[in-house]
Amino acid sequence: MRKRINALAEQLLDTLEQKGYRSTEPRRAMAQVIANQDKHFTAEDLRKQLPSLGRATIFRSLKLLVETGMVCRVLLEDGDLHYQLSHRGHHHHLLCVECGSSQDLLGCDIEDLLQQTSARHGFELSGHWLEVYGRCNACRNVEQTVELANA
Amino acid sequence: MRKRINALAEQLLDTLEQKGYRSTEPRRAMAQVIANQDKHFTAEDLRKQLPSLGRATIFRSLKLLVETGMVCRVLLEDGDLHYQLSHRGHHHHLLCVECGSSQDLLGCDIEDLLQQTSARHGFELSGHWLEVYGRCNACRNVEQTVELANA
DNA sequence: AATGAAAAGATACTAGGTATCAATATTCGC
DNA sequence: GCGAATATTGATACCTAGTATCTTTTCATT
Ligand SMILES: [Mn+2]
Ligand SMILES: [Mn+2]
Ligand SMILES: [Zn+2]
Ligand SMILES: [Zn+2]
Numbered sequence: 568m569r570k571r572i573n574a575l576a577e578q579l580l581d582t583l584e585q586k587g588y589r590s591t592e593p594r595r596a597m598a599q600v601i602a603n604q605d606k607h608f609t610a611e612d613l614r615k616q617l618p619s620l621g622r623a624t625i626f627r628s629l630k631l632l633v634e635t636g637m638v639c640r641v642l643l644e645d646g647d648l649h650y651q652l653s654h655r656g657h658h659h660h661l662l663c664v665e666c667g668s669s670q671d672l673l674g675c676d677i678e679d680l681l682q683q684t685s686a687r688h689g690f691e692l693s694g695h696w697l698e699v700y701g702r703c704n705a706c707r708n709v710e711q712t713v714e715l716a717n718a
Numbered sequence: 719m720r721k722r723i724n725a726l727a728e729q730l731l732d733t734l735e736q737k738g739y740r741s742t743e744p745r746r747a748m749a750q751v752i753a754n755q756d757k758h759f760t761a762e763d764l765r766k767q768l769p770s771l772g773r774a775t776i777f778r779s780l781k782l783l784v785e786t787g788m789v790c791r792v793l794l795e796d797g798d799l800h801y802q803l804s805h806r807g808h809h810h811h812l813l814c815v816e817c818g819s820s821q822d823l824l825g826c827d828i829e830d831l832l833q834q835t836s837a838r839h840g841f842e843l844s845g846h847w848l849e850v851y852g853r854c855n856a857c858r859n860v861e862q863t864v865e866l867a868n869a
Numbered sequence: 870a871a872t873g874a875a876a877a878g879a880t881a882c883t884a885g886g887t888a889t890c891a892a893t894a895t896t897c898g899c
Numbered sequence: 900g901c902g903a904a905t906a907t908t909g910a911t912a913c914c915t916a917g918t919a920t921c922t923t924t925t926c927a928t929t
Contacts, residue, residue, distance in 0.1 A: 589895055589906060610885070621909035626886060642793065642847060648885085661841045670839055677828050681850055688821055689855030690812045696793060698847045699832055704840030740875060740926055761916070772878035777917060799916085870929100877924070886914080893908070899901085 575652075576602040579637050586635055593620050597628045607641045607649035607669055641669060644700045663703035670703065726803075727753040730788050737786055744771050748779050758792045758800035758820055792820060795851045814854035821854065 572580075576598040580590050588594075600616045601608075613625050629650060632638035639653035641660055654671050661670040677697065685692040723731075727749040731741050739745075751767045752759075764776050780801060783789035790804035792811055802820060810823040828848065836843040 591894070591907065593908070623887080623910085624908060627907085630886095640797070644845065644847075646791070646799070648797070661836065661839055663841075664844065670841065672835060672839075676835065677831055677848075680828055680831060684823060684827065685812065685850065685852060688812055688823075689858070690814075690821070690850075691853040691858055692850065693815065693852040694795065695848065695850045696795075697828075699836065699841075699843065700846060701836060701844040702842040707840070707842055742876065742925070744877065774879085774918080775877055778876085781917095872929085873927095875924105875926075877922100879920100879922085881918105881920085883918070884916090886916105888913075889911085891908105891910090893906105895904105895906075897902105897904090899903105 572599040573602055579632065582635060582637060583631065588631065593617075593624050594628055596620065597625065597632075601632070601638065601652060604652065606667055607643075607651035609647075609649055642696070642698050644698075659697045659699060661699050661701065661703070663706055664700050665702050665706040668703050668705070672699070723750040724753055730783065733786060733788055734782065739782065744775050745779055747771065748776065748783075752783070752789065752803060755803065757818055758794075758802035760798075760800055793847070793849050795849075810848045810850060812850050812852065812854070814857055815851050816853050816857040819854050819856070823850070 572595055576595070579598040579602065580595060583594065584590050596617055597613065597620070600613055604612075610625055610629055613629070614620070614622060617625065629638065633640060633650070636655050637653055638650050639658075641649045641651055641662065643649060643662065644664055651669060654673060657675055659672040659675060661672060663669070677695070681695055682692055723746055727746070730749040730753065731746060734745065735741050747768055748764065748771070751764055755763075761776055761780055764780070765771070765773060768776065780789065784791060784801070787806050788804055789801050790809075792800045792802055792813065794800060794813065795815055805822050805824060808826055810826060812821040812823060814820070828846075832846055833843055
């Protein structure tokens with residue numbers, strides 16, 4: 568009996584199938600769990616939510632999803648590597664160091680700047696990795712509210 | 719008998735001492751080896767060159783050097799983490815994916831851009847991590863030479 | 870030189886991930 | 900719908916990078 572999964576999870580599987588990968592029960596389960604994640608997560612997080620799957624399977628599927636662009640890797644400020652559902656294509660993240668949320672930066676407007684800087688150094692630009700750390704709107708508002716309450 | 723070490727290595731140790739850390743034989747040896755590195759390196763690279771040091775000592779000293787800003791961490795395109803001698807202060811790297819060399823980008827001119835982008839998302843910027851990948855001048859010249867020779 | 874603190878080294882342990890391989894599930898042609 | 904060919908799984912062992920703990924050694928100071 569095939570478990571019912573939501574539209575987003577369905578889409579992940581469809582994309583895998585289009586790339587020639589089989590639609591298996593473990594992959595269905597992973598797609599569903601990943602689709603339910605509201606923040607970036609680790610392989611270990613998935614494992615806790617999918618105790619019946621083999622550990623290797625989790626790493627393998629995760630890798631597949633990263634390679635096909637559906638999940639992206641997120642470097643936390645402390646060096647930890649997490650994963651999260653990805654918008655396709657090149658983009659960056661605004662990572663809140665307080666609540667751990669992450670916002671996608673879709674347009675990559677540093678490309679031009681890097682191009683210029685590279686040129687100045689005789690360097691042929693081919694790619695870059697950028698992560699941005701700070702505090703998100705929600706966390707800033709909470710602090711403001713607390714300040715007002717104490718005033 | 720205190721081994722003679724070069725000026726750069728001496729400087730690393732002096733800085734450690736100024737921060738209250740002792741100048742020990744293992745640290746002298748590490749400082750010297752790191753000063754001799756011409757590229758980014760891993761802890762394992764150091765270990766091969768310093769087989770008499772305990773593994774934990776290598777990791778501990780490396781961490782110390784990173785914390786005091788004398789060595790910086792470099793994220794390779796494949797996700798590998800390497801280390802290298804650092805110019806103090808915030809900076810980025812132009813990493814050649816062909817020869818593995820790395821050039822420091824001293825001025826960080828993306829700060830303004832990030833500030834604007836963050837503001838647009840209601841995000842309070844506090845930091846960022848940027849690595850730039852491509853091909854260095856030397857590698858480009860080599861290719862050109864080969865092309866000419868084959869023409 | 871004696872002392873107390875810092876550091877080293879041995880060892881065991883952890884997290885995150887990969888290699889191997891026999892057993893199983895999925896797909897595809899019929 | 901059935902079976903063969905093949906992709907995938909899960910168990911296990913292994914690996915890299917790093918940390919925790921603890922005893923012994925080294926350093927800096929007096
Ligand atoms: Mn992303
Ligand atoms: Mn650097
Ligand atoms: Zn936040
Ligand atoms: Zn190069």
